[in-house]
Amino acid sequence: MTYIAKPKLHHKAIAVNALGFTHRDYEGRISTLCAGCGHDSISAALIQACFELSIEPHRVAKLSGIGCSSKTPDYFLGQSHGFNSVHGRMPSVLTGANLANRDLIYLGVSGDGDSASIGLGQFAHCLRRGVNMVYICENNGVYGLTKGQFSATADKGSRSKTAVNSDSPIDLVSMALVLGASFVARSFSGDKKQLVPLLKAAIAHRGSAILDVISPCIQFNNNPQSTKSYDYVRAHDEAVNAVDLIEPREEITVDYAPGTVEEVRQHDGSVIRLAKLHPDYDPHDRVAAISYLQERHRAGEIVTGLLYLDPEAKDLHDNLGTTAKAPLNQLGEKDLCPGSKTLEKINARYR
Amino acid sequence: MQPLAATNDFVVKFANINGSGSASANELFARCILRMGVPVASRNIFPSNIQGLPTWYEVRVSGEGWLGRRGGVDMMVAMNPQTWDKDMAEVEPGGYVVYDSTKPMPVSRFREDVTVLGVPLTLLSNTLEGTLPRERQLLKNIIYLGALSSLLDFDPAVVEGLIGNQFKGKDKLIALNMKAIKLGHDYAAEHLAGKCQLKVENADMVGDRIFIGGNDAAGLGAVYGGATVCAWYPITPSTSVAESFSKHCKALRVDPESGQNNFAIVQAEDEIAAIGMVIGAGWNGARSFTATSGPGISLMQEFFGLAYSAEIPAVIIDIQRGGPSTGMPTRTQQSDILSVAYASHGDTKHVMLFPEDPHESFEFAAQAFDLAERLQTPIFVMMDLDIGMNDWLCKPLHWDDSRKYDRGKIMTREMLEAGTEFGRYLDVDGDAVPFRTLPGVHPTKGAYFTRGSSHDAYARYSEEGSVYIDITQRLLRKFETAKTLVPAPVLRPAKAPTRWGAIYFGSSSVAMDEAMETLEEHGLHLDTLRVRAFPFADEVAEFVRAHDQVFVVEQNRDAQLQKLLITECGLEPSRFVSLLHYDGTPITARYITGMIAGRMATIRKDAAE
Ligand SMILES: Cc1ncc(C[n+]2csc(CCOP(=O)(O)OP(=O)(O)O)c2C)c(N)n1
């Protein structure tokens, strides 16, 4: 960690979006992370994605656990409410917040220690419940904030200053596929061109969207042996597709050669345009995706891109049949309190 | 030995096998007596098991209206051969045993001072034509109810009315059950006439009271209190709170136009997730709660600290059971007092409410949501298995339609728009309760960052010592505000001036009421104070200081409430006498009377010498 003040994340200053907002309106406080930390690039990508989608910042709620990664919600969308909760438990807090008000956009930010170690249970259960959210795991293979211990995504055989990791790594993307997440992607903090459109598509998705973003920790895990280092990811990144989100108000104009591009319409009317980089990869086949990931992992590759998408997914509110009239947090006595006459009748049943 | 003779004042205990379907017949038994206008107090005594192990159901019939356990058994309905000897031994001299005499017990296993009333239940049930073996097993319970209705002189119209209610709309079942009742009744009338001198006589002692379990009432209280989010994890004895909330929501909270739910219930993956969801929902402005018991309270500790420090409303209904660890999961205790009062790491203090019965469970559950939002902190409704899982005779539930929910200090879009200064942790009114905003409130004003880490009045991260002290001191002042909002203690002065006092809380109430009357009859006078909440009102310390000796009646080993009184009110330990009962059964009036009378006698003797 460094205590040298750093400038606010820098962006093209003049551009204005549909709401008349500039990048600056999507920024947060000055980051206190190490210069060069992958997490800061993810914050920048989030700023970019929200700017491009012309999201009203106050309609977003940002929630996180504990870790360097979980600090980042303070560094983007300063006009959004944020909640830095407890280690490994962001998913439950986000689930509760979402139950209270289904109308906001929920960004959950976590780290690999936060999600795969202490929080593996909550990671799993929020995905299987279909909580409508964008869950971003900023994956560096170590505990940054507690100074470099192995996390549960650390490679078997990787070394720290004092130890060798003998435990098998957890692949969050494979787990998310098994658990029923309806939008599953992997990306790299150093590849903004890929990450920004993926974030946009994830935000437009209704259901549990999970992004495993490899995000090198320059302090503790950016060494040549690490598969979470800048150099390694650049050398072994195998993108299966390139994503483009076309919002409902945009016209679809470009024509592509048949078979090379797929367009998937989302609940909100937006279209995810998937340019196939790998001819055989089908992002609608959960089972095939799992085996493909395993196979490529064995070959030492890191598969990135939109790995799975179910545009028809149901979210937790659909499953619970919660009222769409107004968010639960806006209901008052009239809707909630059955009143004294009804209570009299209830009393009578207990006599 | 003269057989016991009593009218409207005796204890019947049913010894059954778990899973044999006896529960509903036993409850019918209790309701019959209630419908005859005679108060009863009923208690389930059951193991942590689904099938095959012994269970008991105890009914105290009390024309005088005493609702605590009396202790002792006048009539045992011994339906479980495995526990026969133990059950037999428990009967008072002169008492009665009712049993299935299809295969008669050897006389050696009877007691000479107990009247045995054999009814060939299995044989009788086999005469019910067209029934399956499983049905006959269930009907055996109804047959013994029929036999008891004859032995104890129940009003036949009441029995018939209740059976009709129970199986409303299922005429075939009504007929079958009435046939079973008649079988038992006629057998007893013919073969056992005049042998039992325990009787129930019509009276008018029940009034408009209802017979309801505390968990059921608390779940309904959450509906009335406006809870919309419930996240929970199953654990005895709290499970039926969430079940009750769900049941009442399905009946009362479905939007009539759309058919959609004005509530959300999530069975979480564990108690940590449950409280996390409750806190997330509370942060986002929904009234939310969880129900749990000791082990769940332990798991939720870290989150309690977050909610305390970040000042987030939450309601936790703790149905206490015997601990530590799995302890006695199906037995009652009041043993989470200290672990809840100071739950989580660091300096914390939490608000607790202590309902005395299901009526107050309903009331306090509803009120907890107002308190949580007004004080922006977790509120603990401290019940126990005895209140929660037993049906109690209590005042009908009450709701005042003019009552408005107190949503606490929420800064609205209009207020922000008008330029009102917003500091999330700023004490603007001097009551140490700040304003909060809800996510999404305003495009450019009112957003803040919530964290458990130390923060200043504007929610900015800070590890400055003075900033930390400001915030934590304000939290203490907020606890003073809480004192003025929680239910006040209830004082009952003795009939004569006295230097003795007694403090009690929660489910001990019913036993205390009776004990105090008995002691008074013996010329032993005590002022009593029923504590209904923590933080303690100033009257509590004043009460202690106004007496030389104060008994503190508690259902735990370590005198937890007494310790809290000593610590929080700065009272001298020597003023207190602990009166503790913690074997897992509900405290009885006999026990309290014995302990208090004994102690008062020793002191008086010492003083006289
Ligand atoms: C209950 C609990 N245990 C331990 C910690 C200490 N802790 C803080 S952050 C952290 C690990 C964070 O790792 P990761 O989620 O990967 O985030 P990173 O810093 O690598 O971004 C740990 C163990 C804590 N805050 N709370």
Ligand code: SF4
């Ligand atoms: S994750 Fe690593 S590089 Fe990033 S701030 Fe933490 S210690 Fe520094």
Ligand SMILES: [Mg+2]
């Ligand atoms: Mg990490």
